[in-house]
Amino acid sequence: MESSDLRNAGLKVTLPRIKILEMLENSDARHLSAEDIYRRLIEMNEDVGLATVYRVLTQFEAAGLVRRHNFEGGHAVFELERGPHHDHMVCLDSGKVIEFVSEEIEEIQQRIAAKHGYDVEEHSLVLYVRPKNRVAGKVGKG
Template sequence: MALENQELRKAGLKVTLPRVKIYQILERAGEGDHFSAEDIYKLLMEQGEDVGLATVYRVLTQFEAAGLVSRHHFDGGHSVFELAREEHHDHVVCVKCGRVREFTEPQVSEILDKVADELGFSITDRTLYLYGVCKGGCEESGKK
């Protein structure tokens, strides 16, 4: 049985062709790749799959509820998805082209833990988005 079928069943979801195809796209994503529902829809169309945009949104919402994917909401209503992972990471977002890069920096975590401790808190979750512009212009990022 394929890994994506196991993951879907483990999450309590019925194995359907749209779910399998969408999971495969997210699974094959490169390190740091994040896809909008529209990106996934376009990739499905390029593969000759007959899956509507509404179905893509519905499946991604189901995946999010089941803990299979993480949704990130960026300024301007831009939302992207990636497979959920155990290790924490943060994001840098280009305000011109929308490119998203992720990074892990242990010193950031240490500083935030220290700040929270000084304020009498224990961090249970966090989201850190840095906004900027791609160095050298957006053409180099592969998006315009």
């Protein structure tokens, strides 16, 4: 995304907006909280307040530039709106967010909605997972 994307979304091009947009684009993690963005900007010696980060992210969301996710047990995270639909898995142990696409799941959801007389306009699917190899609540016999 570029500053022209900000203008096209009806937003004025400001330094904080550009910095936050760059942070979302160039991060190794696709899902960042406002606090994550704020901390990274501070580490880069950028003079941006946490309230500004929240305000800009809210403006980006309203303009359709980012999507907000409120995964269970956590705070809101944001990702750039990059087009094609995808779903998420959230690891309950590490908090890692994994994106995936499944045409099969999409078709099943469409069939279920149609069976009940509806068309799917939008949806969000989040699977909360744990690693298969995890030893859950290891309890030994004494």
